[in-house]
Amino acid sequence: MPQGQGFGFGLGKMKEAFQKAKQIQEGAKQLQEELEEMRLTAESGGGLVKITLTGNQEPCAVEIDPKALEESPEMLSDLVLTAMxxxxxxxxxTMKERMEELTGGLGLPGAF
Structure with missing residues (x-):
């Protein structure tokens, strides 16, 4: 085996891999902060119920139009569940898309 090539992986390639891993780690930290600040809203019933989550699924807000309260409890429950x-x-x-952008489509194990 030629010197500097253990397990079919040259020293240069190993250094490159470590640098890429460090970039991904730094990017992941920044991405986590962005996801925490991001607000994503979905609605149901034509806007009668709106649910807002962060980019990492933390609930932020629930908005229920007073008109939705005129519906049956079952209907309101369905509207809330659908919006959630x-x-x-x-x-x-959104999280998956941003992670794929970060990793450059490397298909890393355990990443979504």
């Missing part, structure tokens, strides 16, 4: 599911899906998709 939509907000979660939006937040998850």
């Amino acid at each position: 599911k939509e907000a979660y899906a939006l937040s998850t998709a």
